[in-house]
Amino acid sequence: MDSTFTLLDLGWQAYFQQQLSLDDLESNRIARICSKTGSNYELVTESGFFTLEDHLDMPDMAIGDWVVADTDNNFLRLLESSSTFENIASNIDTVFLICALNQDFNLTLIKRYLELTHNAQADAVVILTKADTCEDAAEKRAQVEKLDPLLIVETVNALDADSLRCLSPLLKKGKTIALLGAVGSGKSALINTLMQTTAEGKAKRNIGDSGALKIMPSGAILLDTAGMRELQLAEFDSSTIANFADMIALEKQCRFTDCRHEGEPGCAIKAAVKANQIDEQRVADFLLLRNEDGDDDQVTKSKPQEKFYRSAQSDIRARKHSSAE
Template sequence: MDSTFTLLDLGWQAYFQQQLSLDDLESNRIARICTKTGSHYELVTESGFFTLEDHSDMPNMAVGDWIVADTDNNFLRLLESSSTFENIASNIDTVFLICALNQDFNLALIKRYLELTHDAQADAVVILTKADTCDDVMEKRAQVEKLDPLLIVETVNALDSESLTCLSPFLKKGKTIALLGAVGSGKSALINTLMKTSDSTKSPVNIGTSGSLKIMPSGAILLDTDSMRELQLSEFDGTTIANFADIIALEKHCRFSDCRHEGEPGCAIKAAVKANQIDEQRVTDFLLLRNEDGDDDQVTKSKPQEKFYRSAQSDIRARKHSSAE
């Protein structure tokens, strides 16, 4: 594992430098969390890697956080973050909000991503993918731009490197980026194209064992964790789950247990839409919000999804119990 990183390589900025004391500069070490596994953190410094065990007297920390440690790699203090997705990731400069220009185009979902990103105090750039297959690109782009007059919106073909040159200003050395986007939005295609380079000396480099932080060929840092991918699932509260409880209940009656509700035979949800028992837009919103990453062909439930289902089923049972009384 390559351990020859400078602080700039790792995303160090003047904002963090201003928080250091003279002792920090002369005697201590600056480290960034690159992996969080259970009760252990993996950190990287200019001198290499070390691990910390989480203790009750330590603050809550996430991948991307910067800390000060002594020369024996003991935790001293956490530096204030420039942006925070609480308990998920820290110090992301720009979040690419990905949405496809096809039947999955969803203005409400983009707005929700914007709210999450603004709450975290990170910059947002909306990237509308599959522009090469869309007949009304400018119309859809205009709809997104109306959400915020200062919002940067780019339309791209994620498979074409030339099309992605518009993203270069956000991919400078030492800048940390992350992606948010629903299933099929083109996140993987975008990253794969950005990671390609004809220069072997600039191939992507993992920082740490998990690959949660990765230095891109441009020098920017991609922050990609399971928690970040599942961010919108963890944002569900009881009210949101209650709103979709009827749809979740219908899933149990689909012919196939792995039904994606996209036209499979015996789909109870599609049948309910056809019979005007539920609104098709609600189903679309439910599917987009439930699935954060769709790179795999198999339908699997992550831990946040399992929690989502358990909470929804509890809500359904509570409703039935209340009705019976």
């Protein structure tokens, strides 16, 4: 495993440099967390790798965080992050929000990813994939651009290296990027093509054993963790559940128990939209929460989604009980 890295290779920036003391510069070591397994963090420095065991007196840390350690590799302090996806990843400069230009194009999903990224204090770039299969790519791109006049939006074919040249200015050495997108949006294809084409003759290098941090041929750093891949947008609170409890009840009136409300015969939700009983955008929001991260063949429910369904059912029962009284 290659253990020769400079701080710039690892994503070091002036923002972190400003947080160092004179002692840090003269006597201590600067390290970036590149993986976590159980209670152990793996960190990388210019001198190589070392492991830290998590202790109760240490702050919560995530892959991508920068820490200061002494020459014996003892933890001293955590540097303030420039961006944070809580308990998942830190210090991501740019998030590529991936959405396919096919039947899976979902403006609501893009809006939610944007909100998530902005809350984390990272920059967002929307990448619309499968442009080669879409006849109205320009129209859909215009819809996304209306979300924010300053938002960078690119339409690409993730399998075509030439199509990805527009991303080169975003993949500069030392910049940390991550990808968010639904299953089937083209994340893997995009990564594979970028890894092969961003700079000829240069291979990617894993930072540490896990491969959660990879130096791309361009010199940018890809942060790719299970936490980011499985990141759930649906953080349901009681108000959300209450708002959609009636939708859950309406859904039970559909002819088919596995109805996805996408045009199936006997769909009670589509019938309610047609009768102007419910707003179509509200239905779109409900379907996003219900179906996000499901594959093309079946609807799978994540743990937050299962919690949503259980809580919604409880809310319905409570309303019925209250009415009966």
